[in-house]
Amino acid sequence: MMKKIILRCEDSTNKRDNKLGVYFQGWLLHQLPNEVATALHESIIKPYTISVKQKNGMAEFIVTVLKDDLIQEVDNVLLSDGLNAIYLTSSKQKEFMIKERVVKVLTEKDLSQTFYQVDAVKKYGLEFYTSTSFKVDGEYHFFPDLRLIYQSLMRKYNVIFENNNHVDQDLLNELVAKTKIVSYRVQSTYYPIHKSFIPGFTGTIKVSCFGNQTLANYLNMLLRFGSYAGVGIKTSMGMGAIEYQEIKKGDRHG
Amino acid sequence: MMKKIILRCEDSTNKRDNKLGVYFQGWLLHQLPNEVATALHESIIKPYTISVKQKNGMAEFIVTVLKDDLIQEVDNVLLSDGLNAIYLTSSKQKEFMIKERVVKVLTEKDLSQTFYQVDAVKKYGLEFYTSTSFKVDGEYHFFPDLRLIYQSLMRKYNVIFENNNHVDQDLLNELVAKTKIVSYRVQSTYYPIHKSFIPGFTGTIKVSCFGNQTLANYLNMLLRFGSYAGVGIKTSMGMGAIEYQEIKKGDRHG
Numbered sequence: 001m002m003k004k005i006i007l008r009c010e011d012s013t014n015k016r017d018n019k020l021g022v023y024f025q026g027w028l029l030h031q032l033p034n035e036v037a038t039a040l041h042e043s044i045i046k047p048y049t050i051s052v053k054q055k056n057g058m059a060e061f062i063v064t065v066l067k068d069d070l071i072q073e074v075d076n077v078l079l080s081d082g083l084n085a086i087y088l089t090s091s092k093q094k095e096f097m098i099k100e101r102v103v104k105v106l107t108e109k110d111l112s113q114t115f116y117q118v119d120a121v122k123k124y125g126l127e128f129y130t131s132t133s134f135k136v137d138g139e140y141h142f143f144p145d146l147r148l149i150y151q152s153l154m155r156k157y158n159v160i161f162e163n164n165n166h167v168d169q170d171l172l173n174e175l176v177a178k179t180k181i182v183s184y185r186v187q188s189t190y191y192p193i194h195k196s197f198i199p200g201f202t203g204t205i206k207v208s209c210f211g212n213q214t215l216a217n218y219l220n221m222l223l224r225f226g227s228y229a230g231v232g233i234k235t236s237m238g239m240g241a242i243e244y245q246e247i248k249k250g251d252r253h254g
Numbered sequence: 255m256m257k258k259i260i261l262r263c264e265d266s267t268n269k270r271d272n273k274l275g276v277y278f279q280g281w282l283l284h285q286l287p288n289e290v291a292t293a294l295h296e297s298i299i300k301p302y303t304i305s306v307k308q309k310n311g312m313a314e315f316i317v318t319v320l321k322d323d324l325i326q327e328v329d330n331v332l333l334s335d336g337l338n339a340i341y342l343t344s345s346k347q348k349e350f351m352i353k354e355r356v357v358k359v360l361t362e363k364d365l366s367q368t369f370y371q372v373d374a375v376k377k378y379g380l381e382f383y384t385s386t387s388f389k390v391d392g393e394y395h396f397f398p399d400l401r402l403i404y405q406s407l408m409r410k411y412n413v414i415f416e417n418n419n420h421v422d423q424d425l426l427n428e429l430v431a432k433t434k435i436v437s438y439r440v441q442s443t444y445y446p447i448h449k450s451f452i453p454g455f456t457g458t459i460k461v462s463c464f465g466n467q468t469l470a471n472y473l474n475m476l477l478r479f480g481s482y483a484g485v486g487i488k489t490s491m492g493m494g495a496i497e498y499q500e501i502k503k504g505d506r507h508g
Binding site: 143181182183184185186188199208210 | 441
């Protein structure tokens with residue numbers, strides 16, 4: 001099972017503060033039992049993601065947990081009745097009062113059903129709402145690139161559900177060959193992690209799939225998974241958070 | 255010699271109208287003597303570009319002429335005292351009163367001096383202010399890509415000044431290897447030409463050159479040339495107009 005917990009807080013910072021993600025990760029790890037935090041620190045593919053979304057005077061602190069054994073630990077912290085606020089001592093605004101909690105769940109069964117449905121749409125909107133980046137041969141790649149996006153999602157999927165990080169290259173090639181970015185609006189960003197700045201991008205792309213229904217279903221499943229798992233690097237430190245949206249025929253801008 | 259003529263007109267359309275470029279081309283060709291218009295129609299690499307820039311209630315109709323023999327013909331039309339307005343019968347606003355004309359000139363000598371200067375900066379801002387696109391193996395490519403940008407400019411340069419469209423692949427590879435997009439903000443567009451829509455992009459990129467001074471000078475020259483010649487496809491129909499700006503050390507956002 002995968003779980004997404006959104007803590008909606010009042011935000012008086014009045015501007016986007018990219019550092020909130022890193023500070024929030026620090027705060028969360030500090031709340032968890034030592035042995036859990038240590039295990040998370042040491043795991044190469046993190047079984048959770050963090051992101052912060054600021055809009056309309058609210059800051060949403062979003063945690064997704066991708067593994068069952070971690071869900072209870074995170075629930076104990078974030079869903080505890082005793083938790084009224086998040087305290088980020090290093091950020092400009094120190095205290096974020098929690099006004100609302102939203103909980104969503106995505107099960108493996110939901111994902112299978114996505115795959116076996118007969119009418120998946122073939123056009124998607126993807127919003128990269130936090131800074132997203134890929135690492136290729138040691139270099140950062142900070143443009144949206146379908147191959148890198150799919151490869152990242154396929155690898156994460158296999159790590160979470162199959163305990164290996166193998167990527168089926170034939171399937172990846174097929175996806176790349178049969179899908180296309182049809183429109184986009186993106187910009188580069190520099191995401192601050194400790195003392196360095198990682199080049200990334202934010203923005204939206206629209207993707208069209210002109211493969212058969214099975215491929216469209218697979219893509220749908222992958223993107224749905226991605227809205228929990230994130231895409232690219234440093235998803236546990238606030239980067240690579242995506243939202244996806246099916247675009248049905250007749251939708252405006254569809 | 256290359257010449258740029260900007261006709262600044264009042265614009266009451268209140269929104270960006272991508273069709274103005276194509277209409278303006280039609281109008282201009284109609285004003286030129288028949289044999290000149292026919293020769294332009296038939297030339298594969300057009301020795302002129304057209305672009306329209308709308309901002310702050312003004313529309314700028316911009317023509318660059320890249321070949322000496324065409325300059326006089328275009329001057330006769332656009333710099334004639336009798337010309338008070340541009341009439342675009344197919345557009346929403348039919349009549350554009352000319353409030354101001356701006357003329358700029360770039361000579362081969364200016365370009366050589368750019369090349370032989372000793373202190374070219376190594377960072378540039380490039381604005382693609384009209385829809386820009388490339389054609390690669392019959393497919394449109396509508397992301398900013400340094401190789402495609404340089405290749406287009408080198409080819410245009412050789413067509414204009416050397417009468418061949420050869421591109422020095424070693425030099426191109428060197429430029430691509432020694433320069434990098436360091437930040438960007440771009441979005442896709444669909445540029446209307448007659449009944450089709452060509453996928454392109456607009457926006458800005460910043461490019462850094464970490465090659466030696468000679469390479470930096472060459473890049474500087476190429477971009478300066480590009481601000482007259484345009485980049486990519488359909489530059490005679492309103493696409494691919496760029497402006498470049500040297501970014502000196504210490505500049506804000508530099």
